[in-house]
Amino acid sequence: MIKNIALILIVSMILFDKLEAQVKYEKEYRLNQKDVPKPALEFVNALGFDRKIKWYKEEGLDKTSIEAKTKYLSKKYSVEFNSKGIIEDIEIEIKLNEISEKVRQNILKYLNTNYQKANICKIQIQFSGDPDALINTIVNQKFTNNPEVITRYEMIVKVKNKKKHEKLEYLFDDQGEMLQKAVILLKNTDNLEY
Secondary structure (H helix, E strand, O other): OHHHHHHHHHHHHHHHHHHHOEEEOEEEEEOOHHHOOHHHHHHHHHOOOOOOOEEEEEEEOOOEEEEEEEEEOOEEEEEEEEOOOOEEEEEEEEOHHHOOHHHHHHHHHHHHHHOOEEEEEEEEEEEEEOHHHHHHHHHHOOOOOOOOEEEEEEEEEEEEEOOEEEEEEEEEOOOOOEEEEEEEOOOHHHHOOO
16 A cells, blocks of 8 residues: 555655646757758748858657758758758847846746746747748847737756756746746767766
């Protein structure tokens, strides 16, 4: 009886922990342009980037995607597609002070409430939605007030809580409310200690 209760408690704790945060692991490698699905090539060509596009295949725990990366107007762009070349989102690397004051304060309040220490490593503004609206958003550099485009913020954050250090990926909505949290699994090479 006691063994059964202990087993139920252990399984419950594992399941609860998994519900609280997803796990994220990605393996990324270069992809030749000839291996990129035609819809992805056409979409990126419509964006009018003036620099070379580097293509990548990204394998995660539960999906595979295609990603185009480039620099445009002094910003790093990442355009992500599913394995068939259908657009998923466009991400632009930004700085914390480029997020509106209200949204920034909501994000910082969330992080400061939940962790002893939180260090934001990377921020990307993420756009998803209607493909034509996404093209229009990038080409015209108008990032607000389009009901056909969903705006979110993706962040990589190193956190500390009760002597536990983690690297997390967060997704916040356009108001700074937390939508998703994933624990980033580091590769063995990331954990080498000398």
